[in-house]
Every structure is written in C-alpha cells, then in structure tokens.
Amino acid sequence: MSILVTGGTGFIGSHTAVEMIEAGTKVLIVDNFSNSKPAVLDRIFRITGVKPEFVLCDLCDYDALEIVFANHPDIEGCIHFAGLKAVGESVQKPVEYYRNNLVSTMNLCQFLAKYGAKKLVFSSSATVYGKPASVPIREDFPLSCTNPYGETKLVIEYLLRDLVVADPEWSIVVLRYFNPIGAHKSGLMGEDPKGIPNNLLPYVSKVANGKLPYLHVFGNDYHTHDGTGVRDYIHVVDLARAHLDAIRYARERSGIDYINLGTGCGYSVLDIVHAYENATGKKVPYRIEARRPGDIDECYADPSKALRVLGWKAERNLEDMCRDSDHWQSLNPDGYPEKEEA
Numbered sequence: 001m002s003i004l005v006t007g008g009t010g011f012i013g014s015h016t017a018v019e020m021i022e023a024g025t026k027v028l029i030v031d032n033f034s035n036s037k038p039a040v041l042d043r044i045f046r047i048t049g050v051k052p053e054f055v056l057c058d059l060c061d062y063d064a065l066e067i068v069f070a071n072h073p074d075i076e077g078c079i080h081f082a083g084l085k086a087v088g089e090s091v092q093k094p095v096e097y098y099r100n101n102l103v104s105t106m107n108l109c110q111f112l113a114k115y116g117a118k119k120l121v122f123s124s125s126a127t128v129y130g131k132p133a134s135v136p137i138r139e140d141f142p143l144s145c146t147n148p149y150g151e152t153k154l155v156i157e158y159l160l161r162d163l164v165v166a167d168p169e170w171s172i173v174v175l176r177y178f179n180p181i182g183a184h185k186s187g188l189m190g191e192d193p194k195g196i197p198n199n200l201l202p203y204v205s206k207v208a209n210g211k212l213p214y215l216h217v218f219g220n221d222y223h224t225h226d227g228t229g230v231r232d233y234i235h236v237v238d239l240a241r242a243h244l245d246a247i248r249y250a251r252e253r254s255g256i257d258y259i260n261l262g263t264g265c266g267y268s269v270l271d272i273v274h275a276y277e278n279a280t281g282k283k284v285p286y287r288i289e290a291r292r293p294g295d296i297d298e299c300y301a302d303p304s305k306a307l308r309v310l311g312w313k314a315e316r317n318l319e320d321m322c323r324d325s326d327h328w329q330s331l332n333p334d335g336y337p338e339k340e341e342a
Contacts (some may be wrong), residue, residue: 002026003247004068004075004117006059007082008052008110009036011191012123012180014044015240016079018189021048023244025121028072030065032058035194043188059104069111077171077250078112078120079243080105083152084214086198087127090149098300100324101152102159109163118170119250126178126232126260126299128154135266136302139176140260146294157183157258157266164256174257174262178232178262178301179238182321183328190328191236200272201233201321205329208282215284217269219291224298232262232300235316237273245310262301263314271318 003020007013008029014036020027021044029041029052045051051074057064057289059082069075083101084090090097112118128146129137145151157174164170181201196212197203206212220227242261249257267275273284306312 001076002028002053002072002074004072004078005029006078006080006104007031007036007123008054009033009038009040010081012236012239013079013081014040014189015184015236016081016098016243016298017044017052018047018184018238019240019244021050021052024249025244026074027052028058028075029054029143030059032056034290035085037192037338039335039339040189043336047184047186047188059107059240060100063105065111069115073115073334075115075117077117077121077247078108079121079123079247080108080196081123082190085149087147087149088198090147090152091186094148097148097152105156105159111165118167119135119247120170120172121246121250122156122160122172124157124174124176125153126176126262126301128157128176129299131296132299135298135300136264137260137299138302139260139305149286156253161256164213168254170256171254172256173246173250174256174258175242175246176258176260177239178234178255180236181233181325182235182237182316183324184237185324185327186272187327187331190325190332192332200231200269201276201325204272204276204284205325208276208280208284208326209333211287211333213294215273215286217286217288220288221291222297225270226268229295230266230268230298230300232265233267233272233318233321234261234263234314235321238314238316242306242310242312249310257309259306259309260301260303261306262303264301264303266298266300267318272322275318276322276326279319282326
C-alpha cells in the first residue's frame, strides 16, 4: 500500500516524503511544479537512496487525476499539501486562490472516496485562528480569517467536516501548522521561494549570505518583550515527522480531528535575528519600518493535544532551525537548480 502525497516536491511535502521513505512507507508524489522544481525528486533520492514514484499532475484537472488513481490501485490514503499559499498574492488574486485550492481538494476527495482510500491528512494553517483573543492558541478557539489564503484553508476544513458527517467511514486529520522553518540537515533540501521571500527565515538567510542587503522589520511597538511580533517557529523536519504520526492515527480511527503543530514557544523577529547570528556567526543587518496592516502581537500554539493524541512533540530548537537554514542557503544560494547535473 502507498500514501499519496500531493504537493510532495514543495517545502514541507518534500521533507515529509523523506521522513516517510526512511520509515519504510511507500509514497506516490503528485505535483505540477507550480511552486517547486523537478530537482527536488533527485534530492529526495540522494538523501534516502529511494527514488519516489512521481506523477506530474494538476489536481484541478479532473480527468488527469482520475488516471492517477486508476493506475495506482494501492493508494491507501493521502497527505494533502498541494495548494497556493502566499498571503499577499491571495489578496491580489482571490479568484485564482479559491479556484485552485477548493477545486483541487474537491477533486481529490471525490477520488479518494471512489477508490476506497478514505484516509486524509490535510495541511491547514494557524491562519484559521485569525487574531486570537489570547495565547497560547488551542484547537477549540474561535475560527476566522483575514485573507483569501486563510479563507480557503477554513472553507476546506468545513468541507472535510461535512464530508465526515455525510460518510462516517472517512478518517481525516487536520493539521494546523504554525511557522515552519529550517531545512534538512544534509543541506540538500530547504525552502526555495520564488523571487523575494515572503517568510522571515528565508529572508534572514539571504541577508546573512549577502543575497539581500538588509532585513525589513515591520514594527517595533508591539506588546511583546522587544516590541517586534512574536510567532511560533517549528523545524520543518519536526513538522514532517508529525505527518507519519497523523497517518498512523488516521489508520486507527474514523471521523475528523484538528491538531496544532507548533513548539508552544513564541520568538520575536529580533529573537530570530539574534539566534541566526549566534548559530552561524554571520551578521543580519536590519531596519525598523512601519507596521504592516493586519499583523498581530503574538501567535503561538498550545501543542499539548499533539502530544496527547499523536505522541508527537517538537524536538529541534531555534539554534537547530537557524543552523540548518543557513547550511541550505550556503550550499544552494540560488535555491534548487532547474535541472540537477549528471
């Protein structure tokens, strides 16, 4: 039996594929390379010694997706990463985000049901909590969103909830990520954003390695210990490992459950800067600028349910995250190549 991994050449998907392969799980990766490169497949092979089966497919293409399922009758379940994910871009292109993220998920669920593979782990986000009234954030907090990207995650959560009501045979685990950073310790895999990074640590890495002149720090008057915004950062390999536990959990039960994935520790922007400098010995120049609309003071998880239900907790610390990110950036200053050299 195999696990379908949609978006499996992306940042989190690729690290999860590595962890699954190393745990002896057979994976089938489906991706359209809209935000990744084929070279990732070669890197997975170099790390694990196993070249995962791969199909180039856009999940919004109903007929193409059916061919994937028809040709792979051993699919047992799915980890669903695929989707557009840039918050700023979603504000500019809401129709594209709703169409891609919702249609792809609806198509996927139809074929998982048709082919009897009703086990699904869904890649959701802490954005579904909107602006929380307090921290740490628990899974039973009210849900709301401030951008189209987050809204698509929330609508999909509602869709999956309704799916279980309609068909109790489904077993669905919704994982709400906080802020994944870091890279594989080998330096062969990491985050490779297109253009100027939207996320903090890839930006810090590029500044530290001379690819960008300085870090923009948006606001230093938040109600936090140093005035900069506080978030929950989690190593991508810890996050990847949680998906193995989630698949196991999905095999043991039916219904739907929601689980936060974070460390439970909040780090400010300047904490990240200082940790990166301490871990690498490299300077990260920065400039304080005006706040961005919609940014909040603090956002970090209560991860106790993940430990209780999955037996999972984050093991890597902030120094590990910074060191591994820098290793990746140093070895791959321009990200993944378009094609690996022979």
